[in-house]
Amino acid sequence: MDIKKDFLKAKKEIKSNRKDQNYMTISWRYGTELVLRYDDGLKLLNCLEHAEEFTGAYEDRRITALGSDSVKTTLLPRIEYENHKIAALLNVKYSEITDHVNDVTLTESIKCRT
Secondary structure, three states: OOHHHHHHHHHHHOOOOOOOOOEEEEEEHHHOEEEEEHHHHHHHHHHOOOOEEEEOOOOOOEEEEOOOOOEEEEEEOHHHHHHHHHHHHHOOOHHHHHHHOOHHHHHHHHHHHO
């Protein structure tokens, strides 16, 4: 398997819809992590403005305010999103493709982060 060649081929196949679109991860407790376009992530967070949560055991459940540690967000630059998708497509670990990210991709990543 020529990872560099496969990486470049997969990169052509996997392009996010908008080159200027970054992504957001939204993590819930217990390891659930959503990946959304940034704008969609903001909409979801806006919907949670008045959200509450059930806490406690089955018979002693209570509705309480959503804890500040219940939802965590992280910016996911578009290029990093694409590289994760490529790793999944190639069925390799993300760390295995990072050595094969070419200068163009690195330049794109810097543009996304600024």
